[in-house]
Amino acid sequence: MSTSKITARIESEIQRLSSEHGYSDSILREFALFVLTKEPAKPKPAKPKQPKVKKLTITQIKQAIYDHFSVKDTKELKKSGAFQLATSSMGSISLSKKEDWEQLYRKLIGILPGEENESGYGCINGINIFKYDMPWKAFGLDPKVNTVEDVKAAYRDLSKIYHPDNSETGDPAVFDRLTVFYKSLTEKF
Numbered sequence: 001m002s003t004s005k006i007t008a009r010i011e012s013e014i015q016r017l018s019s020e021h022g023y024s025d026s027i028l029r030e031f032a033l034f035v036l037t038k039e040p041a042k043p044k045p046a047k048p049k050q051p052k053v054k055k056l057t058i059t060q061i062k063q064a065i066y067d068h069f070s071v072k073d074t075k076e077l078k079k080s081g082a083f084q085l086a087t088s089s090m091g092s093i094s095l096s097k098k099e100d101w102e103q104l105y106r107k108l109i110g111i112l113p114g115e116e117n118e119s120g121y122g123c124i125n126g127i128n129i130f131k132y133d134m135p136w137k138a139f140g141l142d143p144k145v146n147t148v149e150d151v152k153a154a155y156r157d158l159s160k161i162y163h164p165d166n167s168e169t170g171d172p173a174v175f176d177r178l179t180v181f182y183k184s185l186t187e188k189f
Contacts, residue, residue: 010036055113056113062074065108106131111127115128124138129178138181139158139181155181159178
C-alpha cells in the first residue's frame with residue numbers, strides 16, 4: 001500500500017482520530033487512500049426538464065363541459081336533463097365557483113392537465129383518490145385485462161399499507177376510500 005498520497009495533515013488527523021476514538025490507524029489510512037485515489041465523480045447528467053403543463057383556464061374547463069353535454073352556455077347546461085342526471089349525486093354545485101367547475105370536469109371529462117401522476121397525500125398510483133373516482137387507476141389495474149382476483153390482490157396490498165391498524169402508514173380516510181373503490185369494482189363481478 002502506497003502512503004505517498006497521504007499528506008502530513010491527513011496523517012495528523014489519522015493519529016488524532018486513532019487516539020481520541022480508538023479507531024485503527026491502518027484502517028483510517030486505507031480509507032484515506034481510497035478517498036484520495038478514487039476517480040473524481042462524474043457530474044450527474046441534468047434531468048431533462050419536464051415541459052410545464054399549462055393548466056386549463058375556467059373558460060376552457062367550461063367549454064369542455066359544454067361540449068360534453070352539447071350545449072352552448074351555462075344557461076343551457078342547467079336545463080340539460082343529461083347534466084342534471086350526471087350531477088344529481090354530487091350534492092350542491094355552484095356554477096359560479098371555479099372549484100365546482102373543476103370538480104365537474106374531474107367527474108365528467110377526466111384528469112385535469114397538471115393533475116396527472118400526482119404525488120402526496122391521497123395520491124396512489126398517480127391519482128388523487130379524493131379528487132377522482134378512478135378505482136382501476138388507483139389500484140394500478142386495467143379493466144380490459146385484469147380480473148376480480150387482480151382487484152382483490154391489489155386491494156389486499158394497499159390495505160396492508162393504509163389500514164388504520166398499521167401504526168406507521170395507516171390512514172382511515174384513505175383506507176375508507178380504497179374500500180369504496182374495492183366494493184365498486186367487485187360488486188360488478
